[in-house]
Amino acid sequence: MPSWNVNDQKVPQERLALVSYTSVVFVVLLLVGFWKLQVVQSGHFADLAERNRVRSIPIIAPRGAMLDREGRVLVDSYPSFSILLLREDMKAIEKSIPQIIDGLGVSRQDLQQTLDAAKNEPKFQPVVIKPAASVADIAFVESHRADIPVLELLMVQRRRYPHGQMLANTIGYVGEVSPQQMDQSDGHYRPGDIVGKAGLERQYNETLEGTDGMRRVVVNSVGKAMRTLDNVEAIPGKPIQLTIDYDLQAIAENDMQDKEGAVVAMDARTGEILAMVSRPTFDPNDFAVRIPSEEWARLNRDKETPLLNRAIQGQLAPGSVFKIVMATAMLDSKAVPESTTVYCPGFANFYGRTFHCWRPQGHGSVDLHKAIVDSCDVFFYTIGKQLGIDRIHDYAAGLGLGHRTGVDLPGEETGIMPSEEWVERVFHHKWYAGETISVSVGQGAVTVTPIQLARMAAAVASAGTLVQPHLFKNLPDVKTAQFPLSENAVEQVTQGLYGVVNEGGGTGYHLRLQNIDLCGKSGTAQLMSYNAANRLGNKKMDGWFVGFAPRRNPEIVVAAIVQNTMEHGGEAAGPVVRDVVKAYYDKKNAGTQQTASVAPPAPPAPVRPIVATVGGASR
Amino acid sequence: MKDRPRTQDFDWALLAIVAAISTIGVLEIYSSTHAAPNMAGLQWKQLTWIGIGVVGMFLISRIDYHTLMDQAPALYMFGLATLLVVLAIGHSRFGARRWVALGGGVNLQVSELMKLIIIIVLARFFAEARTDRLTLTDLVKVAVLTGVPVGLILIQPDLGTAMVLVPVAVVGAFLAGIEWKHLAVGAVLVALMIPIGWNMRRHLKPYQQQRIETFLHPEENPRGAGYQILQSEIAVGSGGFWGKGFGKGSQNQLGFVPVRYSDFILAALAEEQGFIGVCVVLLLYLGLILRLVDNAQKAKDRAGMFVVIGVTAILGFHVLVNASMVIGYMPVTGIPLPLMSYGGSSTAFVFLALGLVMNVRMRRFVN
Numbered sequence: 001m002p003s004w005n006v007n008d009q010k011v012p013q014e015r016l017a018l019v020s021y022t023s024v025v026f027v028v029l030l031l032v033g034f035w036k037l038q039v040v041q042s043g044h045f046a047d048l049a050e051r052n053r054v055r056s057i058p059i060i061a062p063r064g065a066m067l068d069r070e071g072r073v074l075v076d077s078y079p080s081f082s083i084l085l086l087r088e089d090m091k092a093i094e095k096s097i098p099q100i101i102d103g104l105g106v107s108r109q110d111l112q113q114t115l116d117a118a119k120n121e122p123k124f125q126p127v128v129i130k131p132a133a134s135v136a137d138i139a140f141v142e143s144h145r146a147d148i149p150v151l152e153l154l155m156v157q158r159r160r161y162p163h164g165q166m167l168a169n170t171i172g173y174v175g176e177v178s179p180q181q182m183d184q185s186d187g188h189y190r191p192g193d194i195v196g197k198a199g200l201e202r203q204y205n206e207t208l209e210g211t212d213g214m215r216r217v218v219v220n221s222v223g224k225a226m227r228t229l230d231n232v233e234a235i236p237g238k239p240i241q242l243t244i245d246y247d248l249q250a251i252a253e254n255d256m257q258d259k260e261g262a263v264v265a266m267d268a269r270t271g272e273i274l275a276m277v278s279r280p281t282f283d284p285n286d287f288a289v290r291i292p293s294e295e296w297a298r299l300n301r302d303k304e305t306p307l308l309n310r311a312i313q314g315q316l317a318p319g320s321v322f323k324i325v326m327a328t329a330m331l332d333s334k335a336v337p338e339s340t341t342v343y344c345p346g347f348a349n350f351y352g353r354t355f356h357c358w359r360p361q362g363h364g365s366v367d368l369h370k371a372i373v374d375s376c377d378v379f380f381y382t383i384g385k386q387l388g389i390d391r392i393h394d395y396a397a398g399l400g401l402g403h404r405t406g407v408d409l410p411g412e413e414t415g416i417m418p419s420e421e422w423v424e425r426v427f428h429h430k431w432y433a434g435e436t437i438s439v440s441v442g443q444g445a446v447t448v449t450p451i452q453l454a455r456m457a458a459a460v461a462s463a464g465t466l467v468q469p470h471l472f473k474n475l476p477d478v479k480t481a482q483f484p485l486s487e488n489a490v491e492q493v494t495q496g497l498y499g500v501v502n503e504g505g506g507t508g509y510h511l512r513l514q515n516i517d518l519c520g521k522s523g524t525a526q527l528m529s530y531n532a533a534n535r536l537g538n539k540k541m542d543g544w545f546v547g548f549a550p551r552r553n554p555e556i557v558v559a560a561i562v563q564n565t566m567e568h569g570g571e572a573a574g575p576v577v578r579d580v581v582k583a584y585y586d587k588k589n590a591g592t593q594q595t596a597s598v599a600p601p602a603p604p605a606p607v608r609p610i611v612a613t614v615g616g617a618s619r
Numbered sequence: 620m621k622d623r624p625r626t627q628d629f630d631w632a633l634l635a636i637v638a639a640i641s642t643i644g645v646l647e648i649y650s651s652t653h654a655a656p657n658m659a660g661l662q663w664k665q666l667t668w669i670g671i672g673v674v675g676m677f678l679i680s681r682i683d684y685h686t687l688m689d690q691a692p693a694l695y696m697f698g699l700a701t702l703l704v705v706l707a708i709g710h711s712r713f714g715a716r717r718w719v720a721l722g723g724g725v726n727l728q729v730s731e732l733m734k735l736i737i738i739i740v741l742a743r744f745f746a747e748a749r750t751d752r753l754t755l756t757d758l759v760k761v762a763v764l765t766g767v768p769v770g771l772i773l774i775q776p777d778l779g780t781a782m783v784l785v786p787v788a789v790v791g792a793f794l795a796g797i798e799w800k801h802l803a804v805g806a807v808l809v810a811l812m813i814p815i816g817w818n819m820r821r822h823l824k825p826y827q828q829q830r831i832e833t834f835l836h837p838e839e840n841p842r843g844a845g846y847q848i849l850q851s852e853i854a855v856g857s858g859g860f861w862g863k864g865f866g867k868g869s870q871n872q873l874g875f876v877p878v879r880y881s882d883f884i885l886a887a888l889a890e891e892q893g894f895i896g897v898c899v900v901l902l903l904y905l906g907l908i909l910r911l912v913d914n915a916q917k918a919k920d921r922a923g924m925f926v927v928i929g930v931t932a933i934l935g936f937h938v939l940v941n942a943s944m945v946i947g948y949m950p951v952t953g954i955p956l957p958l959m960s961y962g963g964s965s966t967a968f969v970f971l972a973l974g975l976v977m978n979v980r981m982r983r984f985v986n
Contacts, residue, residue: 011924013916015794019931020912026939027905031898033946037856038894045856052853053869220873 054216054229058190061210062157064237066171066200068246069272069473075171075201077157081133083141084126084152085111087118096148103140103148104130126152159194159201161284166253167244169278169309170409170471172199173287197287199309200242200471202410210237241473243272251583252277252560255576260563261542262310262450264469265580268458268554271467271478273407275558275580278310312405312412315447316561319523319569320358320375320507321457321544322396322442327372327496328460329387329395331489336383338492341367344378351434355381358524358568372496373506375522377441384440389431392439393419398483399456400466401448406479407469415452418445442523454559457546459483461497461519461554463490494551497521501547507570508545511578516585519554520547520577522569540564543572549581556584626677628981633910637958637973640903641669644959647888650866651880661880661961668963672970679974680981684739684926687975691743695764698736701729702771728964730772730780735971737784738929740764745795746922752796758805761788779952783936790932791925847877848947854883854890855897855946862893880961882953885945900959904938914980923979930972 037045066075083104085093093115101108106129118127130137133153141151159174175197177189189195193212196205213234218226252263252275265275282299299307308314330336346362347354357363357377363370371379384392396402402417416422418439420431438444448456451469459466466481497519501508507522523544543562548554558580562572645662652658687694744764748757765788772781793802854870863869868890870876879887889897911931918924934957941956943949955962957969 011916011918011921012794012796016912016916016924016928019790019794019915019928020909023905023908023912023935026935027901030901030939030942030946033943033948034855034889034894034897034901037852037946038858038889038897039860041856042859045853046859048853049857049870049875052850052875053873218869218873220875226873 053218057215057217058154059213059215059232059234060155060157060194061212061234062236063159063174063194063210064208065239066208067239067241068244068249069242069274070246071241072246073162074167074242074244074246076160076162078160080156080158081138082128082154082156083130083133083137084154085114085129086126086150086152087115092150096150099144099148100129100151103144104137106130126154128154131156132158156194159284159287164283164285165281167249167276168281168284169307169311170199170244170273170276171284172201172203172410173197173282173284174201175287198307198411199409200240201284203408204240204472207240208237211235242471243267243274243473244276244471245274245584245587247587248275248580248583249277251275251579252576255579256560256562259565260304261561261573262314263558263560263576263580264311264451264454265556265558265584266451266454266458266467266469268462268548268557269467271455271469271480272473273469273471274556274584276309276311276471278308278314280304280306282306309409309411310561310563311450312407312409314449314561315413315415316449316542316563317444317525318401318442318446318448318453319525319542319544320377320442321453321521321523321546321559321569322439322446322448323372323375323380323523324457324460324493324497324521324546325396325399325401326380326384326387326392326440327368327493328399328485328489329392330368330383331492332395332486333387333391335391336386338368338488340383341365342371342376342379342382344376346378348378348381350381350385350437353434353437355437368492369496369499372493372521373499373503375500375507380440381437384436385433387440389436389439390419390421392436393417393422396446396456398464399459400481401446401452401456403452405449405451405455405469407451408472408475412451413449415448416445417448442525450559450561453544453546454557457497457521457548457559458554458557460485460490461494461548461552461557463487463553490552494519497548498551507568508547508574511545511547511570511574513549513578513582513585516581517550518547518578518581519549519551520545520574522574524568527564539566541566541568543567543569545569545573545577547574547577547581549585556581624680624683624978624981626680626981628984629680629977630910630914630980633907633914633973633976636903636907636910640900640907640958643888643900643903644884644956644961645669646865647884647891647959648880648961650868650891651871651876651884651887653866654872655874658880664963665961665966668966669970671963672967675967676970676974676977679971680977682978683982684923684975684978687739687978688743688746688922688926691740694736695740698733699768699771702733702768702775705729706771706775728780728962730775730777731964731968733768733772734780734783734787734933734968735975737765737768737787738926738933738972738975741787741791742922742925742929745791745925746920748795752798753792753801755801757795758792758797758801761792764788777953779940779954782940782952783933783954786932786936787929790928794925794928847883847951848944850875850877851883851886851945852947854879854886858890858893858896860894862889862891862896865891867891882941882951882955882960883945884959884961885942885956888959889945901938901942908935908938911976914976917983918979919983923982927976927979930976933972934969 062077065073065077068074087093097108097111100106101111111129114127114129138153141153144151161171174194177193177195181195182189196202196208201208211234213232215231216229218229220226248265252265256263256277256279260279262279263275263277264273266273331338343365344357344363346360347356355377358375363374363376366374366376366379370376396417402415404412404414418435423429423431435444439446455466455469464483464485466483468479470478498517500506500522501512501518501520503509508520511518511520525542525544527540527542543565544560546559548557558577560573560576565572645665648665649662652661741761741764744761765784769781769784850870854868854876857870858868866872868887871879871887871890876883876886885900888900908931911927911934915924915927915931918927937954937957940949940952940954944951955965958966
């Protein structure tokens with residue numbers, strides 16, 4: 001036997017026992033370790049395992065379409081892809097950035113900005129780096145799944161406004177839900193959800209938005225979907241039918257091209273808005289994806305406020321259109337004798353101040369009818385003084401001025417209809433009697449919105465029935481208010497308004513239409529005082545025209561304003577009203593036939609039965 | 620006293636434990652891989668390895684361990700030579716040169732062979748020392764004997780297997796009678812090595828650096844380097860007390876657990892069989908170790924004792940390091956769980972090592 005094999009030593013039993021004990025200790029320690037994970041923290045790890053395994057993929061519900069009154073599409077949605085950047089692995093992102101910039105054509109700054117903005121969001125929440133992916137972008141993501149694992153595609157529904165700027169201020173636009181909205185929604189909204197931000201998109205958001213679905217899939221360790229756990233289909237938003245008539249809208253839009261102002265066309269019997277234009281405007285398609293911050297800033301900074309819906313938010317001096325209220329107040333209240341005539345030398349003095357008529361050479365002797373037709377300022381100064389501000393206020397307010405019309409749009413303004421009480425409440429001083437003279441011709445403190453004027457004119461011609469203007473075709477319980485007017489007042493005022501368009505010398509005579517009893521009233525509001533305007537040579541004015549037809553219980557009423565124009569209201573805004581009214585009748589007469597074309601200027605001397613015209617401008 | 624060693628003298632209790640662990644292992648391999656088309660049937664391959672291992676175990680038990688120890692120097696040189704050969708011609712898998720093609724598509728991980736050799740070599744050394752007080756010179760010799768193969772395996776690089784050789788020396792030295800003061804000095808030296816090793820870490824391979832980095836901060840990069848440890852912990856933790864059931868662990872089935880059929884098989888088991896399953900398995904391993912120590916105690920001579928204790932040290936170390944890794948107590952080192960992890964070389968090694976134990980045991984009554 002080799003020497004090493006001589007067994008002359010005992011086996012060290014004690015130390016072997018120590019090895020056994022050590023083994024026991026180690027196993028106990030290991031079991032404690034497993035216990036900690038599997039029993040103490042098992043809930044936490046079960047969560048993590050579930051989060052590993054299950055990926056929730058939202059199925060975005062398409063927003064409901066908006067249709068015009070004949071079912072033509074004004075707004076719809078289409079499926080599109082957003083490119084997401086998964087942010088769980090910043091190192092992988094860093095590595096892929098050059099490829100992403102190159103492949104998707106996004107700038108490094110934008111990418112960085114997006115990532116910075118999401119810094120405080122949970123890491124598992126991806127960010128959208130390219131909202132409207134092109135076919136090439138999608139191909140890029142698909143073909144680089146292996147080497148750029150941080151990119152992912154999300155199918156979304158995107159808003160489409162096929163007619164661009166048409167009706168834009170009324171339709172509004174959509175955008176990503178704001179943090180405040182999310183807080184208020186009780187978990188209804190998630191970051192990145194698209195909601196209506198303005199206009200009808202906002203007003204009818206709940207109807208339009210539908211309910212997003214959710215697909216929960218089991219994914220394996222490389223993110224491949226293995227099977228679907230459950231699938232909650234998206235419930236598409238409901239379409240809404242509007243009262244808008246695409247044909248009339250198109251004509252109004254066309255007439256307002258390159259102008260500043262607004263148009264409201266309404267069915268005078270029902271309050272259905274047939275057309276609504278606000279200029280300048282914007283293209284809501286710019287918002288449908290993601291508006292670049294510079295563009296958003298530009299739209300908000302723009303002095304011409306393209307985001308404002310002037311039809312309901314523009315608070316403007318009504319000018320001579322206000323004379324409809326004055327004439328109605330005079331006749332209905334009987335506070336001023338019906339037979340009143342005033343001599344107009346082109347100006348008049350009240351309370352030690354000179355007030356000018358728009359026609360420097362004056363109108364001579366003027367009764368109410370002539371005052372309406374020629375829009376004589378001096379006549380209305382005179383009766384305004386006799387009526388007093390509170391009576392004027394009562395009639396104006398009764399006819400809806402200074403109050404919201406209740407149109408189904410967010411952000412409608414009230415305008416201002418001053419009274420003694422109002423001036424004391426707001427300015428804490430007594431009413432200056434001289435103010436009444438200015439208010440009598442729609443200047444001074446009085447401001448209105450175009451939609452108020454349209455409804456006021458319709459109400460007068462309908463003997464005091466005020467309808468609630470609305471855009472939703474089947475709006476339940478449309479409110480009507482009554483401000484009863486005497487038959488005499490209605491008859492005489494509407495005759496005057498008929499004369500404006502249909503009597504030679506009327507301020508709207510050039511607007512007369514064959515076979516259509518177009519009535520109306522022009523108005524020209526100065527933007528600064530008479531003296532200042534003369535001094536600065538700024539002759540720019542706001543030109544109004546409010547027209548309706550037929551004369552009594554009209555079907556259609558149109559209010560138009562062209563702002564910052566050198567023309568008087570009859571010339572600036574009148575043709576818009578005429579074109580829309582004509583189109584309305586052309587269409588009506590042609591049955592359901594499509595687009596009525598705009599009539600050429602009316603032939604010189606039609607003089608139809610019952611044609612009254614009043615035109616005028618306060619200066 | 621009998622004259623001939625007999626197979627009837629095998630440690631059947633020990634083999635029962637081994638059979639139990641192997642069965643659990645094969646079942647868990649099946650559970651982990653049956654759903655993956657490219658790995659289906661892996662359990663049959665593992666069974667084949669076990670079969671080969673069992674045959675090897677019987678064969679090696681026939682050769683008297685004294686005979687084997689006589690050949691220790693030759694075996695040692697042979698082992699070192701194969702390690703050098705693998706460095707020269709071996710091919711890489713997973714970024715390390717550990718494999719030698721044996722033909723027929725079978726690749727042998729030669730460092731497994733070195734484990735067997737080092738057990739025999741060190742057993743002989745300690746038996747020859749014939750003292751219960753190892754001198755410092757002895758310790759240096761042990762260190763060199765162990766250090767050379769460790770070094771060769773390290774440069775493959777295979778930190779895990781290299782480390783596995785160390786406990787054979789440490790436990791052997793302990794039993795051979797290391798002085799407490801030397802043990803204390805050694806402990807201090809190891810403690811000192813940690814900061815030095817830390818500063819040397821940039822000389823490690825990038826994947827090793829990353830593993831250490833990952834071990835220290837697993838949450839920092841859940842999709843990247845910390846992924847393996849975190850996913851393993853999630854698997855273990857989400858298994859809970861009772862487990863998710865056979866074939867029902869999502870971490871396991873969906874591939875979140877890294878190499879779930881091999882190094883991380885304990886995580887897969889912990890997920891599907893819960894804490895209860897882990898208890899059973901770890902207690903089986905404890906039984907295995909205690910049974911091995913018992914065999915060491917009953918060895919006829921010190922040589923036999925050192926052979927058995929060498930096997931015990933290696934297997935115990937494997938279990939300890941592997942289980943610790945699965946629950947995030949140790950970095951990922953690529954040390955398989957003996958008898959459960961899928962793998963030909965490692966399974967064969969375990970059975971050959973057990974063959975040595977049987978070898979010693981069946982000769983305890985033989986003169």
